[in-house]
Amino acid sequence: MREKSDRHKEAETQKHISTPRTDGGHFIYADRVVQNYNTVHAEIRSLENSIDDLVLLSEVFGVNVDVPRNYTPRINVDDALVTALSRRKHVVIHGSSKQGKTCLRKKYLGDDAGHVALTCSANWSLSDLHLQILKAAGYRQVRQEVITSNSSQKATGKVGGKIQLLKTLEITAEAAGEAGRAQQIERTVEHLTLDPSDANDVIAALRDAQFDKIVVLEDFHYLQPSTQQDFSVALKAYHDSGQIQVVIVGVWLDRNRLIQFNGDLSGRIESINVDNWTPESLAEVIKTGADIIGLDFDPSFSDSLIRESRNSVWIVQEICYSACQRSGVVSDQGGGRPTVGKGFDVQAAVADIVDSMSSRFLRMIAHVADKGRSQTDIHKWIIAAILVSDVDQLSAGVRRSELRDFINTHRPGAQVDEASLTRALNSLTQRQLTHGVRPIVLDYDHSSGTINIVDRSFLLWLVFKKLDMRSIFEEAQLPAEFIQEALVRARQTGRHSRPTS
Secondary structure, eight states: OHHHHHHHHHHHHHHHHHSOOTTTSOOHHHHHHHHHHHHHHHHHHHHHHHHHHOOBGGGTSSOOSSOOTTOOOOIIIIIHHHHHHHTTOEEEEEESTTSSHHHHHHHHSOSSTTEEEEEOOTTOOHHHHHHHHHHHTTOOBOOBOOEETTOOOOOOBOOOSSEEEEEEEEEEEEEEETTEEEEEEEEEEEEEEEOTTOHHHHHHHHHHTTOOOEEEEETGGGSOHHHHHHHHHHHHHHHHHTSOEEEEEEEBOOTTHHHHHOGGGTTTEEEEEOOOOOHHHHHHHHHHHHHHHTOEEOHHHHHHHHHHHTTOHHHHHHHHHHHHHHTTOOBOOTTOOOEEOTTOOHHHHHHHHHHTTHHHHHHHHHHHHOOTTOSOOHHHHHHHHHHTSOHHHHHHOEEHHHHHHHHHHHSSSSOOOHHHHHHHHHTHHHHHHHTTOOSOSEEEETTTTEEEEOOHHHHHHHHHTGGGHHHHHHHTTOOHHHHHHHHHHHHHHSSOOOOOO
16 A cells, blocks of 8 residues: 555656646746756766866876877987888887887887787896797696586696697587487697797797787896897897897997897898987977977077987976976966966976986996905996096097096006906996896997996986085095095086096
8 A cells, every 4th residue: 555655656746747837838847957967968078078188288298108299200210110110120229218219119019909018127038038928929838738518627737848838729529329419619738849048939839829919128228138149149030030020129329239249130120229319309399298288488498408408308308397387387278378487497407307316326336336246446447437527528428448548547556457347347237237226327338349328317417416526436435536636627627527548
């Protein structure tokens, strides 16, 4: 009885909503509900569309994991990459830290399914690297297994020796019996024995799997030199097979680093240096970002930023972000076009950024200069030669011959022998990685015999620390007499400059 009463009340309510009122014959109550509903949802849809069209400041300037919206193509960089990819060449994208290597790669090899990306680890051997490629291609270490549809039993047996990779095969069979016909599906595993140190085995396995994606190796510079050399040999086999195309991303300036490991790569590999940001290209980065956000940067701000950045696109992006943020700009400006950067102290802003890296650079100096268990103090004098060099000298690199002359002139004791100097230079990268200096700051280019600064923020840091060099010299535990001599020479010349004799 109560249930009937509830249904009656609900019917009366519906009747009240849907029944026409006598004033004009309109569904006044229902119309209001519908109108309000439509109005609210129209406003929500409009808001959603506005949000979708909104461009955030962080999508344009600053550091972002995605490709920034103000990405600026460079003919000698972007065109070279596209051409190399289309010709099925291996590609090496190299340059200093934070100069756009990964950004370039993501621009043309983004999140699509046409590639697999791996980040290299310092302790990988050639076998480890190959296994990571196979894993990314869908292979896995397996045990033999047979599964049928009418049995829950599974036979497993671990195969010893070399790595066992699987290929799955389904077999369908029909069996007749007194009770009727039953279908049996059996899955078996075919084993493939593979030597992960053999490029031919890896190629055969990937061909069998019909793997045709591009392999991207990020942070290739973290691999041991022996692993880099071994993989350089494998790269020729990959190219000749037509099966695997590799894109390598690394922090170094030497165009021919992999070719010096394996001369047969000449003509099979294209090296692209992203380091060369000209004032014109940096100005284009600034202008493109300003147009996207809908603002103008004060000309004096832009000129000062390009000058103070010392060709670092990362510094340009960071300072533009800071200037916009201080002006209250967090997204595109719609119809307005404010002017940003007037009166902005670019030099102080750059100093703030690089000063935040002081602990990292001081740690690098201390650990590279540290003699440790070594019987020689050559590393200390390598650091000394870098610290007394003018920034322009460092931008060009410290050549081995200049370094040897410097050490022999200023280091007490016997002349440095070539074998010891070679060992010290070859161990520079590993010393930094061992003590957690990432990204690395110093890199030795074997082909040109030059120490290169591969983190431009270190150059900026030295510029802003020139009045406090004593504490930096002391961090390297250099002799007091040498420190005093270097400081006096800096005062007399107005700058630190490496003497050659």
